[in-house]
Amino acid sequence: MNSVEIRRFVDTDWNGSGHGDEHGREQGVDEHGHGGDGHGLWEVWHEVVAAGxxxxxxxxxTEQQARSHWLLPPPFEVWVAVEDGDVLGTYKVGPNxxxxxxxxxNASFMVSTRARGRGVGRALGEHCLDRARELGFAAMQFNAVVSTNTTAVKLWHSLGFTIVGTIPDGFRSxxxxxxxxxxxxxxx
Amino acid sequence: MNSVEIRRFVDTDWNGSGHGDEHGREQGVDEHGHGGDGHGLWEVWHEVVAAGxxxxxxxxxTEQQARSHWLLPPPFEVWVAVEDGDVLGTYKVGPNxxxxxxxxxNASFMVSTRARGRGVGRALGEHCLDRARELGFAAMQFNAVVSTNTTAVKLWHSLGFTIVGTIPDGFRSxxxxxxxxxxxxxxx
Incomplete structure (x- = not known):
């Protein structure tokens, strides 16, 4: 986690530093050699959603549907966890x-399988709670945490959330x- | 309730039969004299939302915000309870x-204060449950029933709904x- 930075999303994060135009390719190659195949937010979104x-x-x-779903207009904010130009995870936060x-x-989170077990989800969760307080929110609500997503349920419990309701059979995993x-x- | 019909929303229901263009005014005047001041869906929406x-x-x-909120594209459907060209109530139903x-x-309901106590809400609720079954839904969820809206809470209980969760202080009435x-x- 030491080398992971959490910062506001910028447009070039969508496809990652190694994809896209000449400028992106030039900047993307760093001393770790990650640049050439930098992973963007779109890749994380696609991986998580495709798993179902x-x-x-x-x-x-589609990529356009992903953009519409994740890159919501203000007052929503999108943040990313980045390491060497790679997007490892992301959250969005705004009014529920x-x-x-x-x-x-409300907030939503995604972490790439590449980064799991490294505390990226927890770091994003803590960051998001702090940011929501800064933005003046009084509480945070998740509308639909899938019960079999036990990593998420445990993480949210450990960050002070409680289950206030359950929709039986609400999700087709x-x-x-x-x-x-x-x-x-x-x-x- | 005998003279109240529940049917799919059509564009001319938005402002009511007595408002709008020449065509609307001409058609709106019926033998009951209701046409000249026909009440539309927009009036119902505005009355309910303005009450807070x-x-x-x-x-x-605004009216445009009302349209965006209520007249959702397919697969959502909008239905109205109409009497002599007056819109007394409405519901929308679609995937949650x-x-x-x-x-x-998911479904949402509005009934004009003009029509309260006449069973319009119950008739819309029963109609909506039947329609949701026809459309193949397995269950119905309301995401945010305001606790002080006791008429609604009682109605939904009587129509077989249970409270599966509560968001404390979620609404500023x-x-x-x-x-x-x-x-x-x-x-x-």
């Missing part, structure tokens, strides 16, 4: 509801079939 | 989540201040 285990989006979603419910935040959604919540 | 007691939308929402959660329906949101659910 934690997000309700169509596993066959409209005007009369916009004191409660690719591997597990019909499983529950948890609604998780904590005050900030 | 049951929807999280900005009470000062994306592809891997689209077997659970105009009259009651911070109150809870209930998540309500039933299988179909």
């Amino acid at each position: 285990e934690s997000y309700d989006n169509d596993p066959a979603s 509801k409209g005007r009369l419910g916009d004191h409660v935040a 690719t591997r597990h079939g019909l499983v529950d959604f948890h609604i998780m919540y904590r005050r900030l | 007691e049951s929807y999280d939308n900005d009470p000062a929402s 989540k994306g592809r891997l959660g689209d077997h659970v329906a 105009t009259r009651h201040g911070l109150v809870d949101f209930h998540i309500m659910y039933r299988r179909l």
Whole structure:
């Protein structure tokens, strides 16, 4: 984790430092040799959604659908965990509801399988809670944590969230079939 | 309720039969004399949202924001309860989540104060449950029933819904201040 930085998303993070135009390729090659195949946010999003285990989006979603889903306009913010130009994980945070419910935040998280077990999810979660407090939110709500995504459920419990409700059979997991959604919540 | 019809929304329902262009005014005047001041869906939406007691939308929402919120594209459907050309109430129904959660329906309801106590909400609720079954949904979920909206909470209980979760202080009610949101659910 020492070499991992959490910072605001910028456009060039979408495809990673090693993809895209000449400028990207030039900048992307660093002393670790990661530049040539830098991993972008789109790759992380695609990997997570295609697995069909934690997000309700169509596993066959296009890149444009990914952009529409993740790169929400303000007041939403997108943050990334980056190492040597590689996007390892990301979160987005913003109001969970409209005007009369916009004191409660919603947030979503993704971590690449390449980075799992390194504490990136926890670092993103802690960062997001701090950021939500800075933005003035009073609480944070997750609307649909898949019950078989035990890593996520444990992480959110350890970061102070409780399950305030469960939707039975709300999610069609690719591997597990019909499983529950948890609604998780904590005050900030 | 005998004279109330529940049918799919059509464009001319938005402003009501007595408003709008020449054509609307001409058609709107019927033998009951209701045509000249026909009430449209926009009026119902505005009345309900401006009260700030049951929807999280900005009470000062514009007509365009109302359209974007209520007239969702397919697969969502909008239905209206109409009497003599007046829109008394409405519901919309569609998937609550994306592809891997689209077997659970979401629905929203509004009834004009002019029509309260006449069973319009119950008739819309029963109609919506039947329609959701026809559309193949396995269950229905309400994400945010305001706890102080006791008429709605009682109605949904009587139509087989249970509270599966509560978000404490999730809603800033105009009259009651911070109150809870209930998540309500039933299988179909």
